[in-house]
Amino acid sequence: MPAPRVALASLGCKVNQNELEAIKHLFLEAGYQVVPFPEAADVYVVHTCTVTHISDRKSRQLIRRAIRANPGAVVAVTGCYAQVAPGEVLSIPGVDLVVGTRDRHRLVELVAKAREAAAPLNYVKPHAKGEAFEELPLVEVSRARAFLKIQEGCQEFCTYCIVPYARGPLRSREPEAILAEVQRLVAAGYLEIVLTGVHTGAYGRDLDGDISLAALLQKLVQVPDLRRLRISSIDPLDFTPELRAVLIREEVICPHFHIPLQSGADTILDRMGRRYTGRDYLELIADLRAGRPGAAFTSDVMVGFPGETEAMFQQTIAVVKAAALAGIHVFPYSPRRGTPAATMPDQVPAEVKKERERRLLQIGRYLSRQYAREFLGQTLDVLMERPLPGYPGYQEGLTGNYLRVAFPAPADLTGRLLPVRLQELRGSLIWGKLEKDVRERQENGTGGRN
The missing domain is CATH 3.40.50.12160 (Methylthiotransferase, N-terminal domain)
Incomplete structure (x- = not known):
């Protein structure tokens, strides 16, 4: 059968x-x-x-x-x-x-x-405070990187967001279970592990004891042979002094930080319930950038939140530019039934939201290219992810600071971490070449897994 x-x-x-x-x-x-x-x-x-x-x-x-x-x-x-x-x-x-x-x-x-x-x-059941973290099989979506979910749920209740209703309260995975998974993945040959969650920066707040994202990271970076640890997203208010210190100190942690901004206008941030200002955001970026020179900072930005004027939108543009972000995801505000923002006055017309989205995406593309150009001529370690679709004999992968790089490869190098000289920016890809001594070792069959 x-x-x-x-x-x-x-x-x-x-x-x-x-x-x-x-x-x-x-x-x-x-x-x-x-x-x-x-x-x-x-x-x-x-x-x-x-x-x-x-x-x-x-x-x-x-x-x-x-x-x-x-x-x-x-x-x-x-x-x-x-x-x-x-x-x-x-x-x-x-x-x-x-x-x-x-x-x-x-x-x-x-x-x-x-x-x-x-x-x-x-079988839909309401989420309840104190429920356990749901264990699902580990995700190993490629031969190069594994995604490890460490946290579920959110209880920030930003005024526009449906996620706390859909995902429920905070549930953190026990640190011992996370450490064991990381050790297993490293033993299996994975060189990069990506920590994911719904509100990753809140990790550990629901657990007993002195458990936090900073404490977890400090344990994980000590795993022998772990080459890269990447964190998917952290909200601005979650950057405690302890977390900032470990992110700056530990080079195993990838120099790429995704920090949602949502708006650069303090009035809008207050209406969103975000509890920080545009200046706070810029000071955080400056602090981390001073500790990790060359790090990439990416962000989520919402346009057209109720009450957003053109002047407020310009404040967002100013913060995005001042932060010199390496990339932004832009979202037009969408009313969600049951959230406070859905009934706020001064809803922004759809055509205005669409136009602001277009303008901000254009700025984001410019900033992304400006950031990538800073690294042309340099040699960076690239984690080889897969053959480049449509280009036989080419491979593509990611640098630690999340630049996507393509280059001619003598063989399928997926899963290896190798030095590539970055030469030319075309579209969203940087094209480069393997360093000569590495290429010769591969062609002679003497190259080992890094």
Whole structure:
């Protein structure tokens, strides 16, 4: 009897994407064959997002696409949109199972129940303070980097954000479990580990004892043979003196810090509930940059929050430029039902938000290229990730400060950390070449894994 087939799809953030990889592993362990979405399958899993109203719409479209692909299959819907709007999901004819952002480790079991059930099953449960961190299989999405989720949930309740409702309160993974995973990954040959979470900087606040992100990092950097430790995102208020010190002191930690700004206008930051100012943000960047010269600073910026005037938008532009950010993700404000900002006066027209998004993205591209140009002519260690699509004989990878580099390679070097001289910036890629002595060792078959 052939193995049952499962097709999986995800929307949204990297946390969502990594969780989907973990869910895929659950089905593989249960004997399923994973097929591309939306090919013919016996089970479809749609991992949804709800960060904007467009995310909701795309989630519904993806669900309907799965149903059309095989009306006789079991369609399971999980993720943030399923958590906050299970009734809307269940109202789509053809949905068999709704799980949300809890009990995803039970998906294979729940799919079996849904197959036998006479009506769609709703396993969405509200999150509760004190619930345990949900253990999902470790995500190893490439031969070069592994993503390790250390934290779940958020309780900041920024006025625009649906995430605390979708993800629930803080739940941190025990530090001993994280340390053991890192040791296992390093022993398996992984050179870079990326720590992820919903509110990563809040790690440990829900655990007993003197546990914090700074304390965790100090343990992890001591793992023998760990070459790189990268942190996905840290909010400005989470940079305690202890955290700043470890980020500056420990060179194993990648010199790339993603620090959400959201707005450079103090009035808007206050209305968002962000509890820092544009000056605070710039002082933080300056402090970290002084300790880690050459580090990349990237950010999230929202445009068109209720009440944002052109003058306030210009304040955001000024902070983005003064911070000399290496990259920005720009998001037009999207009202989320149930959040305070959705009912605030002075909502900004859609066309104004779109225009501000366009202008800020243009500035972001310029700043990104300016930052990349600083490193032309230098030799940096690049973690080889994969052959470059569409360019036979070329490889691509990432520097510690998150520059994407392409270069001619004598063989598939995926998973190696090797020096590359950066030569030319074309689009979003820097093109370079392996240092001569390294290339000769590879061609002679004497190069080892770094």
